[in-house]
Amino acid sequence: MESGVFLPYLEQFMLSPLVTWVKTFVANDAGMQLDFSELLDGVFLNDIMTQINPSATPQGVNKVKSDPSQRIHNLSLLVRQIKTYYLDNLRQLIMIPLPNVLLLGKTPYCGITQAVLTNSLEILIVLHLHFQCEKKEEYIERIQTLDFDTKAAIAVHIQELTHSQDNMLDLQWLEASELHPDELEVMARNMALHLRRLLDQRDTQLETITELMQEREGVVSPLSSPSSPHSASYCPSMQQQQAGAQQHLAVELADSKAKIRRLRQEL
Template sequence: MENEVFTPLLEQFMTSPLVTWVKTFGPLAAGNGTNLDEYVALVDGVFLNQVMLQINPKSESQRVNKKVNNDASLRIHNLSILVRQIKFYYQETLQQLVMMSLPNVLIIGKNPFSEQGTEEVKKLLLLLLGCAVQCQKKEEFIERIQGLDFDTKAAVAAHIQEVTHNQENVFDLQWMEVTDMSQEEIEPLLKNMVLHLKRLIDERDEHSETIVELSEERDGLHFLPHASSSAQSPCGSPGMKRTESRQHLSVELADAKAKIRRLRQEL
């Protein structure tokens, strides 16, 4: 049933403007790959890391696992490298701060074949597009966009506006170096900053609560009885399930802590 629900969603996503755009960097799957093959190539992160390397050849080389084989941990590793590279490029090269929530690599890694998974991949492609059209090779990449059909080209142009002219998504830090701004120009920027600050504080508090809840759940697992575990098979034993639960909670806890650190840095 899950496949029946996801298949039409997958077909729609793989024909979307952002996916069509990223295919201008090369084929997603060898030969006559299906939509599923191409989607897996996206979520595994290998292809997208190669795209980022074309955008920023000077980026620090990090080891990407080229054979993911549907391993969620390897997928998360690859995507985490990509998100860090994207964030670094916006901040250090473009002098821009990504204000929109970063793509959730845990969702893509663990549950890619879902609507939520495709939404996170879309966010990833959107940020990549913003890097591509503002990098040193932007003329080459924009020329590729010009070669797309009219409707796709118009849709990609609208997406570009989302990450180049929308301060709620990406905030331009270069205005701080301008010394002759008028009061009329400064006021909307300050209002934007206040709104962003409020959102960051709300997110920080929300993630702090999540950390507390996850910590309590994790600690509670240590007090569960272990006596009956030896009487059952290893695969279905409560001990095995507790181990899996602890691992799952540890991943979520680590992710939440990372988000808290990121929010504190942005504040």
């Protein structure tokens, strides 16, 4: 679907409070007109992220021309930097779904609503980082230059992101020598809710894998012939495919557990 159909929607997005804040990072003498493609390509947001954390300058962030893999690379670096900064510097885990870089990279203007919402999330997360980094006073002053309605809307966005354990999981309690029983109860409840959500996501993914395997089996099976001595090797059974998928998931689970153990040792 052509991007021109959604032009009014894009124009509205580019006038939103979050984008208005992002535009304050455009140098007055740069002659740059920030548009949706500049945000979508990830170069400009990576530049802002570098200002937050200069020690982790991403490598290979370049302008996107005709190669969607460059956009995927740029956005992947941005998401990775955001996750790392939250975990290492703020001791927080991002619980909300992160941007789908594959969708934005390959079909940036297909399903433009998803693209706009994803960009909003990226901008919002970077905005929140600015209020917790070492230069937060400078960035707060920059916010103060905006009009009252824009400042109020930005404040609401920050509250939406930070005032719920459903969005961010604070790990600083792991470093505390002792916790009040009420605080411990709240943390245990939040952890249980997050665990339930992860299990639901796992089950949903397994169901999706099973459905895809069934579709693949339905396509491949008619092509195989009982008389062909190699048909079994070319078309593995449903049980074999499921076993392979479960083994892959088990490896990923073991890797995740190892990362958790290393994190606990560091704490």
